[in-house]
Amino acid sequence: MVLDQGIEVEAVNCLTPFCLCSGKKGCGHEAKRATDRFGVKLKIFNISTEYIEVIKGPRYGYGKNLNPCIDCRILMHRKAKEYMRNTGASFVITGEVLGQRPMSQHRAALKTIERESGLEGLILRPLSARLLPPSIPEKEGWIDRERLLEISGRSRRPQMALAARYRIVDYPCPAGGCLLTDPGFARRMKDLMAHCEITLNDIQLLKSGRHFRLRNQAKLVVGRNKEENEALLRLAKRDDICLRPVDVKGPIGVGRGYFDQTTITLASQIIARYSDGLPDDKVSPVKGPVPKGVRIAIEDLASRKKDLIFVKGISNSQLEAFRI
Ligand code: SF4
Numbered sequence: 001m002v003l004d005q006g007i008e009v010e011a012v013n014c015l016t017p018f019c020l021c022s023g024k025k026g027c028g029h030e031a032k033r034a035t036d037r038f039g040v041k042l043k044i045f046n047i048s049t050e051y052i053e054v055i056k057g058p059r060y061g062y063g064k065n066l067n068p069c070i071d072c073r074i075l076m077h078r079k080a081k082e083y084m085r086n087t088g089a090s091f092v093i094t095g096e097v098l099g100q101r102p103m104s105q106h107r108a109a110l111k112t113i114e115r116e117s118g119l120e121g122l123i124l125r126p127l128s129a130r131l132l133p134p135s136i137p138e139k140e141g142w143i144d145r146e147r148l149l150e151i152s153g154r155s156r157r158p159q160m161a162l163a164a165r166y167r168i169v170d171y172p173c174p175a176g177g178c179l180l181t182d183p184g185f186a187r188r189m190k191d192l193m194a195h196c197e198i199t200l201n202d203i204q205l206l207k208s209g210r211h212f213r214l215r216n217q218a219k220l221v222v223g224r225n226k227e228e229n230e231a232l233l234r235l236a237k238r239d240d241i242c243l244r245p246v247d248v249k250g251p252i253g254v255g256r257g258y259f260d261q262t263t264i265t266l267a268s269q270i271i272a273r274y275s276d277g278l279p280d281d282k283v284s285p286v287k288g289p290v291p292k293g294v295r296i297a298i299e300d301l302a303s304r305k306k307d308l309i310f311v312k313g314i315s316n317s318q319l320e321a322f323r324i
Helices: 027-038 048-056 069-087 107-116 157-165 183-195 200-206 226-235 261-273 316-320
Strands: 010-015 041-046 210-215 218-222 241-245 253-257 294-300 306-311
Touching: 010 027, 010 069, 027 041, 041 069, 048 069, 048 183, 048 200, 069 107, 183 200, 183 210, 200 226, 200 253, 210 261, 218 261, 226 253, 241 261, 253 261, 261 294, 261 306, 261 316
Parallel strands: 010 041
Antiparallel strands: 210 218, 218 253, 241 253, 241 294, 294 306
């Protein structure tokens, strides 16, 4: 819409570890595809490190889960302002819609974001512009307010109709927020924040597998399928331990933190719980009837030293006490 008014536009994309579009090609790929289509230059800011600080104590609080939407948008708008100043651009355009998101897109929140990012009067929101006070670009006549829209509310239908008008068909799902709005992910993230200094690797690890807090300083992540097992192995760090069943099919587990013998046994019991079937006689370390159990290999990734342990799978009721 803004290009249609003959205005020169460049795009800014902020990457965080919580984007939902971080498939194999990554979020930057989606933004690049969109900007290429319109012949618009793209600047990508990776704000992951700053974002972690925001999540720890957002000035404007959290939404329903761990989503600090107002602080998040302030940070992104500050990046846009930085780029605006560096490139000599005159104002910032966003796709925000009045009333679309309960926390960050009501009138007061839009005002707060504008003020806190130092962009007062300089944010143009073409989709809702005619419902909002005129911005500087409208007052100055750089852009024709009459050709802007008055969309509001939670329905995405008008935006989808607009997209169809511009022949945009392959856009991401227009509803929902980032991973921080997901209750399960938020729970795991809160657990992480309560127990250690967070790294980007820790956050990536939250995206795969089942998570268990075994003790204050030790957690176990168990893959749910082949892709997750591979992801866990890629993310495992030197200080981690890796667990896997030896004689039967089963998941990979990555243990992070301090693991004494009791914790290693517990982690092995969890891996055994998710492993297939029973081992053959030959894997049982005891004579006589085969006890229900699985042989688990535990590898210290720093020393590459391996140990074997024979354990029974933990019961479902015991397991739940450790699930994050
Ligand atoms: S849903 Fe996530 S990315 Fe979107 S504004 Fe909220 S915190 Fe930021």
